Amino acid sequence: QVQLVESGGGLVQAGGSLRLSCAASGGTLSSYGMGWFRQAPGKEREFVATINWNGGSTNYADSVKGRFTISRDNDKNTVYLQMNSLKFEDTAVYYCAIRYGSSIWYANSASYGSWGQGTQVTVSS
Numbered sequence: 555q556v557q558l559v560e561s562g563g564g565l566v567q568a569g570g571s572l573r574l575s576c577a578a579s580g581g582t583l584s585s586y587g588m589g590w591f592r593q594a595p596g597k598e599r600e601f602v603a604t605i606n607w608n609g610g611s612t613n614y615a616d617s618v619k620g621r622f623t624i625s626r627d628n629d630k631n632t633v634y635l636q637m638n639s640l641k642f643e644d645t646a647v648y649y650c651a652i653r654y655g656s657s658i659w660y661a662n663s664a665s666y667g668s669w670g671q672g673t674q675v676t677v678s679s
Contacts, residue, residue, distance in 0.1 A: 556581035556668050558650050563673030566640055574635040574673060576650030584628040587653035589666055590635045592646035592675075601661040603635060604653060613660055618644075642679040647672040 562574040576588070589604040603614045603624040612624050623636040633650055649672045655665030 556583070556652065558652070558668055558670035560648060560650050560670045560673040563648060563675045565676045565678065568640060568642055568677055568679050570640050570677075571636070571638045572640065572675060574637065574648055574650075574675075576633040576635075576670060578631045582628075583626070583631050583633065583652065587657055587660070588624075588626060588633045589651050589653050589660065590624060590633075590648060591651065591663055591666075592644075592648045593672075594643075594646040597646075599649070599663055601663070602648070604657075604660040605633065606657065611657075615661070637675070640675075640677045642677050645675060645677045647674050 557579050558576055560576050566572055587606045590602040591599050592602050593599040601615050605612045605624045609626050621639045626633045650670050651666035652668045653665055654667050659665040
């Protein structure tokens, strides 16, 4: 059973940057697409970004396109989310997950499993 652990969250001023990491144990991520989602208080979990198994294909939510970059290092069994030009509305708990479903449904949380516990990102305005 693969377990995912997110890290790198914290408090940052608007316009700042953070880099989130998602490290896996108990199995390899190299065969799977991966995704980042986020959930703000009182809101549903929403798609942020996804990357295919070798990093050759990525997709982003419109709200983060051009500011966030998803990447992976399969040797380290880790996926990253570089977040630049952070806005107050980026405040949320960020989760990583393994995409077990079809890549067609990359923005649907039902395509994912093995969710991590999340890491809090707070952007002060």
